[in-house]
Amino acid sequence: MxxxxxxxxxxxxxxxxxxxxxxxxxxxxxxxxxxxxxxxxxxxxxxxxxxxxxxxxxxxxxxxxxxxxxxxxxxxxxxxxxxxxxxxxxxxxxxxxxxxxxxxxxxxxxxxxxxxxxxxxxxxxxxxxxxxxxxxxxxxxxxxxxxxxxxxxxxxxxxxxxxxxxxxxxxxxxxxxxxxxxxxxxxxxxxxRSLNMAYHASLLPAGTDTTFYDVGRIVSLWVSAFEILVHPGGSGKANREKVFELIERTRWAIPASGQLAHDTGNKTKVKRTLASWLVQSLYDCRNDFLHGNPVERSTLLLATPQRTIFEYAAPLYRIALTAFLPLVYDAPIPSATDADAFGGFIADRMTFMDPQKTAEDALLTATQAPPEPGARRPRITRPAPQE
Incomplete structure (x- = not known):
């Protein structure tokens, strides 16, 4: 038809x-x-x-x-x-x-x-x-x-x-x-609703007149996109803790992504993943800009990579969607005796997981120092994925 x-x-x-x-x-x-x-x-x-x-x-x-x-x-x-x-x-x-x-x-x-x-x-x-x-x-x-x-x-x-x-x-x-x-x-x-907020967070902060204040405002929209995603409905509350809970449910493709090695929280520190630490950084940046706290361009920067937290918001949102949807490759594993079927399964799984690995690799750059001027940016090495 x-x-x-x-x-x-x-x-x-x-x-x-x-x-x-x-x-x-x-x-x-x-x-x-x-x-x-x-x-x-x-x-x-x-x-x-x-x-x-x-x-x-x-x-x-x-x-x-x-x-x-x-x-x-x-x-x-x-x-x-x-x-x-x-x-x-x-x-x-x-x-x-x-x-x-x-x-x-x-x-x-x-x-x-x-x-x-x-x-x-x-x-x-x-x-x-x-x-x-x-x-x-x-x-x-x-x-x-x-x-x-x-x-x-x-x-x-x-x-x-x-x-x-x-x-x-x-x-x-x-x-x-x-x-x-x-x-x-x-x-x-x-x-x-979350996707709508994330779309507006993905827009240019401003035009030729862009200042670091504009970038800080965009960071606040990304935080809202995360909170809308985790809101339980009704009279429930959406906050940073619920965003942490969502992020920590992620099935990581790279072992380093799942390491509970980063302090998050305020007075009471909790060891969580790098992704949750980046969520914390988004919140801290949002609070400084929207509450009128003293801010500078450096407020937007992550110390180790010397990149802005704004650059990590979209890959981090992909991680949140991975856990929310959830995005898992759940096709049944064929018998290893059927070489064609088993090979096809492996190829399909790799194709499905590749964007997830790309997002995780992107977040892992937050732990890497910036390259020396004129030097090639080092390639990320990652361990074999967990089964």
Whole structure:
């Protein structure tokens, strides 16, 4: 059966190699067969996509957020569509940030603006463009439209290898469950709210006028993303202790990640993992900035690696999601006598665990001194994973 797709939004800041999708929704490049079919069926839609340039006049066609035309009404709500974008953005940015900590200065998607939804879109009759934000509501002719990508970041291409696929698959399943349910479970609501907060935490702290105060404000949003994730619902409380509990439930892929060797807490110190110690650092930084305590640029820095705590927030969030979802490879182990099946199991497990190991390796850089000027950054060595 042919599925009809409806274009809902465009995303001009993210060139895609291929569509990122599930059965109900997709963010697809302009060369996707569904987008090409829509351009053939609706010449005004083709005209609209052709009227985008970057800030220097180079033309491009933006990615398109598509929705199955037969999707239930709950999926057409802007909250569901925004959550779909958040799922894809966080599956990309957490992985990109992890890789950037290990191999700095790569060509990666690191900020949420890459997935920003453009405020102007064709109306449902494919006639005029409509602009809608909390600040504007208006309509105009397509022939007068001049779309642009963001002036604040480069249009960095996104390939399949840039996305944390195990995380994406798990989050898409939870996204669908959340918006299919007449009365969604609290943890599904909390997850989508947390992803929304994490998306806004992943945005640029500011523009050309960015100061360290702006980075401190962004750290506070990351702390909120963690607390929303662990909130028990009702009159329950979300706090640092509950975030610690979540982090400590993680099934670590690297033995060093699970070592209880780091002091956390205030007056009463408790030995926890490095990840929990980084949570403590996020909280300390958040409290200093939001409570008006004296702060300097050094307030954001971790002493050993001389990196900002902000850089560790996204990989740390991936660890929290690992425990929350939970992300475990639970396929049954085939008999070792079946060489093909056993080899396939090992390969699949390695593929599934690789993003988790990447996130853990990223956090372990917090224990490494910065390289000497001009020296190559040392590669992380890790023990064999535990079975």
């Amino acid at each position: 042919t599925v009809d797709w409806t274009p809902v939004f465009v995303l001009p800041n993210i060139p895609l190699d291929h569509a990122v999708e599930c059965e109900i929704a997709a963010i697809a490049p302009a060369h996707d067969s569904r987008v090409r079919a829509l351009k053939r069926a609706h010449p005004t839609f083709k005209q609209f996509l052709n009227r985008f340039t970057d800030n220097f006049g180079a033309k491009f066609e933006p990615a398109v957020l598509l929705l199955d035309a037969a999707a239930p009404p709950s999926f057409r709500d802007v909250a569901a569509l925004g959550s779909f974008r958040d799922v894809i953005a966080l599956s990309t940015i957490t992985h990109g940030r992890s890789l950037e900590l290990r191999y700095p200065r790569g060509h990666r998607v690191l900020f949420g603006e890459a997935f920003a939804i453009y405020p102007w879109m064709l109306d449902r009759h494919y006639k005029d463009v409509i602009g809608s934000t909390p600040a504007i509501l208006g309509t105009h002719l397509v022939s007068s439209f001049r779309g642009q990508s963001s002036p604040a970041l480069f249009r960095t291409s996104l390939a399949a290898s840039d996305i944390d696929e195990p995380l994406l698959a798990a989050l898409l399943a939870r996204w669908r469950r959340r918006y299919e349910a007449e009365e969604p479970a609290w943890d599904d609501v909390a997850l989508m």
